[in-house]
Amino acid sequence: MKNKSCEILICSLLPLLVAGHVLARTPSPPAATKNTLVTSQYYARLIAGPVTDLARLNLFVSAMPKGGDLHHHYSGAIYAETYLDWVGKRNFCIYRDNVPQLKAQKYHIEARSDLPAAAKAVCASADEVRQDNGFYRELLQRWSDKDYDNHSHDQTPPDQQFFDTFAYFGPISDEYFREGLQWLKDSAKAENMQYLETMLKSGPNVALAGMNADLDALTSASSDEQVEQVLRAYYAALIADTATATKIKEYADMVDEIAAGIDDADFTMRFQAFAVRGFAPSRVFASLYSSFAAAHMNKLIVGVNIVGPENGIVAMRDYTLHMKMFRFLKQRFPDVKLALHAGELTLSMVPPDGLQSHIAQAIQIAGANRIGHGIDITYEAHAYELMDSMKQLDIPVEVNLSSNAFILGVKNEAHPVTAYKAHGVPFVISTDDAGVSRSTMSNEYLLYASRYKPSYAELKATVYNSIRYSFLSDKEKQDQLQQLNRRFSNFEEKIRKLASPAKK
CATH class of the missing domain: 3.20.20.140 (Metal-dependent hydrolases)
Structure with missing residues (x-):
């Protein structure tokens, strides 16, 4: 029965491996096949039944390679807190109130350094924003979707709320491209991603x-x-x-x-x-x-x-x-x-x-x-x-x-x-x-x-799609797919050890 199960697994994974262009080049060794089987069974238990084990499933997908x-x-990928850090670096300020005669718009960034005294009085530095918990929270609610659907407050329509955020942090988003790309890279690598294709x-x-x-x-x-x-x-x-x-x-x-x-x-x-x-x-x-x-x-x-x-x-x-x-x-x-x-x-x-x-x-x-x-x-x-x-x-x-x-x-x-x-x-x-x-x-x-609730083979195939359908060159895709193979091999070995502690 054990051999039969392995045969079924290999058949179910065949489309995935072909889609990843790796079957003929790097056949999976027996150990990898066993690890894949155990990982598939472990994942199936997490999503089985009417109530999904979200906590352990979250652990699983967080550790899983995610391709690209x-x-x-x-601009929409960087968190509001990072944008606020950049406001502080540039000594910009953020308006606390709407004052039409000063052209001051609440929650908007002011980049001018020669503000009149009246405008300065209603424009908070990044440090001042952080010292005012109430305004800080309001700012995050305007610069992102934070708290939109977990409590009642004055709200614009969801699509307007979403697209309005770009006008708030827009003046700072282009100021630190190199730092921004490094932030995105660090965040992606922390999530076990290897490729990012961003609209810059x-x-x-x-x-x-x-x-x-x-x-x-x-x-x-x-x-x-x-x-x-x-x-x-x-x-x-x-x-x-x-x-x-x-x-x-x-x-x-x-x-x-x-x-x-x-x-x-x-x-x-x-x-x-x-x-x-x-x-x-x-x-x-x-x-x-x-x-x-x-x-x-x-x-x-x-x-x-x-x-x-x-x-x-x-x-x-x-x-x-x-x-x-x-x-x-x-x-x-x-x-x-x-x-x-x-x-x-x-x-x-x-x-x-x-x-x-x-x-x-x-x-x-x-x-x-x-x-x-x-x-x-x-x-x-x-x-x-x-x-x-x-x-x-x-x-x-x-x-x-x-x-x-x-x-x-x-x-x-x-x-x-x-x-x-x-x-x-x-x-x-x-x-x-x-x-x-x-x-x-x-x-x-x-x-x-x-x-x-996709099967593990389907979930894995979706990850491989993120490399297969990237706009990289064919050679670059092959390199990325080989890297993804290694990442999944390591991941599945980790899950096999977790799922079968006595067999480490």
Whole structure:
């Protein structure tokens, strides 16, 4: 019976090992197979029954290798407490009250050093904030989602609360890029992660004032021919503009400078450039162009994205136009990968027809390699055919459980991760904005394991997906996968010893 069990286990893990591209290269030795079996059985006991053993499951997923995080916003990942430390380093202050005549906005950072006496009186230093427990707690509640759903207080709608936080810590988030990246690296390594792909900073705005009118006149209803004609003219002007080239090179050089020394034998970080979808078409296209050009120029910038509330007026109005911009630029920069926020919507946020095509357009028009969020899939027209296409094209979804629960109110059995899984669409677990959500990658895996109870083989396959679907080169992926193999081997040996103490 023991041999039979091992055979069953190997069969169940075969798809995982093939997906990780490691089966033919490094066959698992007998000891690793035994450790995997014991780990699988131990994990199964933790999730068995109607009540999951959350405490011990938390220990398990915290110790488990977690590969990489592929949907990650730099500014939203850093905790408010760290931003407050940076406010102190720069001798900035934070307004305690709203004083319109002083242009003082409560909880906002003031970076000016030449404040009038009246403004100084209502602007607290970082040390003063820490000495006032009441204001300190209020500040954390504005700069993150802290305490939002565990007690009653004056609250804005959840999605507004989430996106408003970026305006509070925005003035400081770009001040300490190197320290910020080191903080993210240390936090990731503490969680047994080896790779981070973060959305660092939007591509520079290189819009050409004299040419904006034609582009801004385009709409989502504009014909492909109209869009192509206008974008072609604007693109030609951008590539001929020396000031634009300078800004893009400065952006690419900035990434090199702040990322210098961040990679080591156990950790790798790469970046995505992006545009913000809430601006006029000319600014969105200009920022997308600079993002594509920078990614083409700098191997550390591995992809391009588009960010911002998808239910915003401009974002909804120009969605199809934005996808056509991606298509246009992808044709000219075919080496650049795309991970697009798409379908971060629910029925109550937009009219029903606004839920029917965003994921499809991101794939079919823009050519997305990965989909971020993908929540409205169950409302998309031809959803079954779309998921079949995603499976066949091997396009994964970046699943952000904490973020989706807070911003959209979508969680538990309502989350479409169950639909994606049932239809064979690949997915990864990611954090989105862990600092704002006050979450961690370990917590995201705890939510995934406790809510949906995947088998250990499925859980492990999801971790491998985070490397397989990264935008690293093939050689880099192979190196990362071999490292992940070693990490799981060590982890499973640890769990085997824990589960079978007499057999150490």
